[in-house]
Amino acid sequence: MSTSHRAYRQILRRTSRQIRVGNVLVGGDAPISVQTMTNTLTADAKATIEQVLRAEEAGADMVRVSCPDEESTAALKEIVKAVHVPIVADIHFHYKRAIEAAEAGAACLRINPGNIGSADRVREVVQAAKDHGCAMRIGVNAGSLERELLERYGEPCPEALVESALTHAKILEDHDFREFKISVKASDVFLAVAAYQGLAEACDYPLHIGITEAGGLRAGTVKSSIGLGMLLWSGIGDTIRVSLSAPPEEEVKVGFEMLKSLGLRRRGVTVISCPSCARQQFDVIKTVEVLEERLAHITTPMTVSVIGCVVNGPGEATMTDIGFTGGGKGVHQVFLAGQPAHRLKDESIVDHLVSLVEKKAEEIKAAQAAEEAAAAAE
Numbered sequence: 560m561s562t563s564h565r566a567y568r569q570i571l572r573r574t575s576r577q578i579r580v581g582n583v584l585v586g587g588d589a590p591i592s593v594q595t596m597t598n599t600l601t602a603d604a605k606a607t608i609e610q611v612l613r614a615e616e617a618g619a620d621m622v623r624v625s626c627p628d629e630e631s632t633a634a635l636k637e638i639v640k641a642v643h644v645p646i647v648a649d650i651h652f653h654y655k656r657a658i659e660a661a662e663a664g665a666a667c668l669r670i671n672p673g674n675i676g677s678a679d680r681v682r683e684v685v686q687a688a689k690d691h692g693c694a695m696r697i698g699v700n701a702g703s704l705e706r707e708l709l710e711r712y713g714e715p716c717p718e719a720l721v722e723s724a725l726t727h728a729k730i731l732e733d734h735d736f737r738e739f740k741i742s743v744k745a746s747d748v749f750l751a752v753a754a755y756q757g758l759a760e761a762c763d764y765p766l767h768i769g770i771t772e773a774g775g776l777r778a779g780t781v782k783s784s785i786g787l788g789m790l791l792w793s794g795i796g797d798t799i800r801v802s803l804s805a806p807p808e809e810e811v812k813v814g815f816e817m818l819k820s821l822g823l824r825r826r827g828v829t830v831i832s833c834p835s836c837a838r839q840q841f842d843v844i845k846t847v848e849v850l851e852e853r854l855a856h857i858t859t860p861m862t863v864s865v866i867g868c869v870v871n872g873p874g875e876a877t878m879t880d881i882g883f884t885g886g887g888k889g890v891h892q893v894f895l896a897g898q899p900a901h902r903l904k905d906e907s908i909v910d911h912l913v914s915l916v917e918k919k920a921e922e923i924k925a926a927q928a929a930e931e932a933a934a935a936a937e
């Protein structure tokens with residue numbers, strides 16, 4: 560469905576400078592990337608690689624791993640080689656870990672230059688990043704603000720987070736390094752949003768947005784959607800991480816759903832389904848639950864409506880690629896490209912929809928390949 564003529568749907572993204580994290584562009588007109596973080600021991604390369612691959616399958620554009628010790632940065636080399644997405648190495652204070660991570664092939668270092676000590680150390684880390692084509696992320700967090708700022712501002716507040724971020728940024732700028740993005744996270748939605756709004760005004764660096772320590776899958780998803788939704792809707796944010804006490808791949812799925820809801824990214828099947836009620840002509844909830852699972856492997860963007868009865872079914876079907884509406888006596892209606900196509904009996908609903916989606920995905924891919932071939936031939 561074209562959105563270009565619907566002004567109420569348009570999000571004007573803040574103009575940010577563009578950086579490169581491995582093969583992923585962040586900022587400018589690059590798609591908003593989705594990232595997550597592993598929770599395995601990084602030194603356990605096998606477990607970490609498996610987790611990164613699961614996150615990749617869910618759609619992660621990049622993945623962060625903690626590097627608290629030398630064993631971790633040693634494992635990083637193997638991890639980077641075995642996965643397909645850029646790896647961000649999370650460093651806190653040890654400048655040596657940062658240098659090792661850059662040497663091991665990390666595409667980005669999450670490090671706050673003001674926390675790693677002397678100017679010489681900062682210079683060494685920046686040099687390592689430059690030598691190895693590594694970007695950086697300055698990650699300010701309300702829970703670990705500098706003491707001096709806390710004393711001056713009295714408590715973590717948006718201004719303190721922004722000042723901390725800009726102070727770290729200045730250190731990198733003084734070393735002629737601008738390949739970085741910034742985050743100013745807080746677990747409080749109001750604080751995080753206000754801090755990002757302030758930072759968005761104060762600089763043009765790409766912003767990594769997130770609500771930190773948001774909670775478990777359900778509460779954290781709601782909280783993150785409110786905070787990140789508010790920012791994304793106003794055009795702020797170049798890369799996102801949803802922080803959940805849940806497996807990394809769940810964070811990625813939630814991140815993508817957020818971007819899909821706002822029309823900022825398209826990936827996989829978007830199922831539009833009704834909540835169901837006494838009028839439903841088949842078990843909508845069970846069908847959607849199984850269907851979403853069976854369609855998780857589809858990456859081609861498309862919409863599918865699964866609606867319990869004719870009250871809303873035909874209307875939703877006109878706006879989706881594949882539509883399914885419950886009908887009386889167990890005879891349901893299938894729509895293709897908004898038009899009634901054929902009828903279907905109860906028992907095979909999920910299998911039938913899965914095969915229609917897979918066929919449609921193949922068609923879309925073939926059309927894209929033909930378009931690309933035609934463009935290449937010109």
Ligand code: SF4
Pocket residue numbers: 833834835836837838839840866867868869870871872
């Ligand atoms: S579309 Fe039909 S089944 Fe679904 S909630 Fe509405 S009235 Fe109920």
